[in-house]
Amino acid sequence: MAPVVGIVANPVSARDIRRVVANATSLQIADRANILLRVLAALHACGVRDVLMMPENGGIRAHVDRGMMRARARGEDIYPALHPVAMPVTGTVADTHRATAEMRRAGVAALVVLGGDGTHRAVAAECGTVPIAGISTGTNNAFPEHREPTITGLATGLAVTGRVPPHIAFIANKRIDVSLNGGAVTDMALVDVALVTERYIGARALWRTENFRELYVTFADPEVIGMSAIAGLLEPVGRDESGGLMVRLSPDGDCRKGITTLNAPIAPGMMAQVGVTDWRRMPADVAFVPEVAAGSVALDGERELSFTERDRLSLTLRDDAFRTVNVAAVMRHAGQNRLLTGTPVPVTAAF
Amino acid sequence: MAQNPFPLGKDELLKAYRTMRTIREFEERLHVDFAKGDIPGFVHLYAGEEACATGIMMHLNDNDRIASTHRGHGHCIAKGVDVHAMMAEIYGRSTGACRGKGGSMHIADLSKGMMGANGILGAGAPLICGAALAAKVRGDRGVGITFVGDGASNQGTFLESLNLAAVWNLPVVFVVENNGYAESTAMEWAVSCDSYVDRATGFGMPGVTVDGTDFFAVYEAAGEIIRRARDGGGPALLECNMVRFYGHFEGDAQTYRAKGELEAIRASRDCLTILSERVIEAGVIGRDELQAIDREVNALIEDAVRAAKAAPLPVADDLLRDVYVSY
Numbered sequence: 147m148a149p150v151v152g153i154v155a156n157p158v159s160a161r162d163i164r165r166v167v168a169n170a171t172s173l174q175i176a177d178r179a180n181i182l183l184r185v186l187a188a189l190h191a192c193g194v195r196d197v198l199m200m201p202e203n204g205g206i207r208a209h210v211d212r213g214m215m216r217a218r219a220r221g222e223d224i225y226p227a228l229h230p231v232a233m234p235v236t237g238t239v240a241d242t243h244r245a246t247a248e249m250r251r252a253g254v255a256a257l258v259v260l261g262g263d264g265t266h267r268a269v270a271a272e273c274g275t276v277p278i279a280g281i282s283t284g285t286n287n288a289f290p291e292h293r294e295p296t297i298t299g300l301a302t303g304l305a306v307t308g309r310v311p312p313h314i315a316f317i318a319n320k321r322i323d324v325s326l327n328g329g330a331v332t333d334m335a336l337v338d339v340a341l342v343t344e345r346y347i348g349a350r351a352l353w354r355t356e357n358f359r360e361l362y363v364t365f366a367d368p369e370v371i372g373m374s375a376i377a378g379l380l381e382p383v384g385r386d387e388s389g390g391l392m393v394r395l396s397p398d399g400d401c402r403k404g405i406t407t408l409n410a411p412i413a414p415g416m417m418a419q420v421g422v423t424d425w426r427r428m429p430a431d432v433a434f435v436p437e438v439a440a441g442s443v444a445l446d447g448e449r450e451l452s453f454t455e456r457d458r459l460s461l462t463l464r465d466d467a468f469r470t471v472n473v474a475a476v477m478r479h480a481g482q483n484r485l486l487t488g489t490p491v492p493v494t495a496a497f
Numbered sequence: 498m499a500q501n502p503f504p505l506g507k508d509e510l511l512k513a514y515r516t517m518r519t520i521r522e523f524e525e526r527l528h529v530d531f532a533k534g535d536i537p538g539f540v541h542l543y544a545g546e547e548a549c550a551t552g553i554m555m556h557l558n559d560n561d562r563i564a565s566t567h568r569g570h571g572h573c574i575a576k577g578v579d580v581h582a583m584m585a586e587i588y589g590r591s592t593g594a595c596r597g598k599g600g601s602m603h604i605a606d607l608s609k610g611m612m613g614a615n616g617i618l619g620a621g622a623p624l625i626c627g628a629a630l631a632a633k634v635r636g637d638r639g640v641g642i643t644f645v646g647d648g649a650s651n652q653g654t655f656l657e658s659l660n661l662a663a664v665w666n667l668p669v670v671f672v673v674e675n676n677g678y679a680e681s682t683a684m685e686w687a688v689s690c691d692s693y694v695d696r697a698t699g700f701g702m703p704g705v706t707v708d709g710t711d712f713f714a715v716y717e718a719a720g721e722i723i724r725r726a727r728d729g730g731g732p733a734l735l736e737c738n739m740v741r742f743y744g745h746f747e748g749d750a751q752t753y754r755a756k757g758e759l760e761a762i763r764a765s766r767d768c769l770t771i772l773s774e775r776v777i778e779a780g781v782i783g784r785d786e787l788q789a790i791d792r793e794v795n796a797l798i799e800d801a802v803r804a805a806k807a808a809p810l811p812v813a814d815d816l817l818r819d820v821y822v823s824y
Binding site for chain 2: 157158161162163165166167169172174175176203204205206208209237344345346347348349350440452454
């Protein structure tokens, strides 16, 4: 039986205040639908015939349906059948959680995710062992790699149809678990946890560097933007190595002697100077207790929780927390083994 | 008293709560009095949407202009229009803000920068472009805010205004108050591009979506957008996703709503409850302080209704007064 792929496409990512305070991208709904059509065509080319999709009221599905209808009208059979997950739509992150859980229970072989870091975080919270294939349609997008979605779709199709060995097709990822008051409240981040002094959620995004205090990252990539960029420009830590990095930032933008001053891209097009007092490796499975007594916890670039002096906060990095499709490795394998030619060579990689 | 974690001081928080509570009480009273037949004309209530008007107007002064909609009571109150004059206007009395000749959908007070509610959908957008052009020419750092509902955002006037504001780099903020229904038509049936931010992008200006039931989300986003416009950064669009607690108009049977929808949004998305619980939980404002404001607001509205009912109606000779202005 052909594998089924799930799709989570968030219509409300890339809509926050960073469109104004920076010149962040604002990907239109029609473009998100076009991305999805490209992914669907690639999945179909690999033999995927059925796809489950999270329902939403943002208009993506309607545009996709229109594109598929037009293809059928031209006599083209290039898309798999698209089935919405039967669930009510709330227009909140709860939809992503529920749809992911439903698709996992339905046995999807992989989840293609269109969104920013926040959308991917919501999927990772519920996906279990189902691998994620991420496509960036958000603002900072440190987690999903930037790539033409057709290629992501092809790699996912090749991976789930078993044409690429699992140890090549999938890769483990890290996360940081956030625990408030001994687990009374828990959450997680895929890329970064930032502690800021603002004690309200408000417009969610982070851009006032004078409020930054502590930063914990799963990987520190100097090629990304956002909070992870601060860490990446101090000491790069790969996605595929154990542990992450912890960075302490100086209060009130104070860049005195003895404090490292860093010029970092904290949002698209927004370079900011931050003072750094300390940074060190963050080993896996070791609980870190922040020095900041009160403020907000920003997960993957958005304020999510506020905490006071009375609350006990701890952060623990986990290796091997969830899987993603290793698009680069899959496509390299596809090329080396001519998987997309009429006569592919036998799979040679050992399991 | 706990340290204030919010972006506003205690006095400003109390002011925001008072404004939102005044709007709510004003509208709740109209809901009752309209059903009794005391009020002439049509009434469209803003109850449930108070965080949007208040979070935006906290950043404005009397020199800044707003152009409102048919659902404009909340905008008027948040912009500082006198509640007694508003109530008298809605009751059609000569002591009203427009001498009782405008009614609910035409309340204006230029001294407060309130250019008028407007019974014509989408008509406020070109008006605010004119006001913003004037501010830009004068160089007085004034900004213009116009409000439209999700339905009026389909009007040509609105789209033309987006274009004009972008071309002339006007200090305008277009606020789309998206309560999910254009009268009785759900948004997904009537808005082709699905996202108002997409519309802004199409005209070359940034667009932002916020939870319009969260006062702090609106306040923070509006602050950045208004500061940008005031500093010469040009127009932007702010979409506030919100809920209305009553029908499109008073008397609307609301058969287009799902069963239990109103009860659910009143229980979980009441912006006034959300704000009050946050400030109380943070220990910044005591429940008794908010209750004291509630009592004062109740007395204010009661007095406004009493005064309106006691005021005289316009007379025939008032008919052509204020229709023409000599320059």
